[in-house]
Amino acid sequence: MRPLAFLLALTLAAPVxxxxxxxxxVVEPDGDGFVVSWRGLAGPDSFWCAAGDYAIRALRLNPTQIVYRASPPKRKAGEPVRFTLDPSQSAAKTGLFVLGARGGGITAGHAQGLCENRRPRNSSDRGAD
Structure with missing residues (x-):
């Protein structure tokens, strides 16, 4: 692919x-919150992973910051999930099974920790058998 065509394709793939x-x-700012877009087979843990990763790496929030799900579970197929840092905009539930959770929020660190099960492992990550 030519460099100009590659840059154009990259630009069209996701908003700047x-x-x-x-x-x-993909996570995008949305008013006073942010939206995680649906992409293929993604369950609640995938959306929370993206929300936590965005809160920590993009917004540079402390991992102890509570992130709230603003759109109520259950989402319909193809719908995005909206998140907020404002507890007054919280949905009643997170959409996850979390022991001891109250309301629709968990810490950004907990949410980002849900990414751990999603990372592809390579041969250097495996222990000796």
């Missing part, structure tokens, strides 16, 4: 202000 989380989901 979009953030691609480590699991490949």
């Amino acid at each position: 202000h979009a953030f691609t989380a480590q699991n490949g989901l």
Whole structure:
């Protein structure tokens, strides 16, 4: 692919202000919150992973910051999930099974930790058998 065509394709792939989380989901600012767009087969943990990764790496928030799900579970197929840092905009539930969770929020660190199960492992990551 020619360099100019590559840059054009990259520009059309995601808005300039979009953030691609480590699991490949795209996160975009949305008013006083942010939206994680749907992309293929993605469950609640995938959306939370992207939200936590965005909060920590893009917004540079402390991992102890609570992130709230603003759009109520259950989302319909193809719909994005909206998140906020404002507890007054919180949905009643996170969409996750979390022991001891109250309301629709978890820490950014907990959310980003859900990415751990999504990272592809290579042979150098495996222990000796």
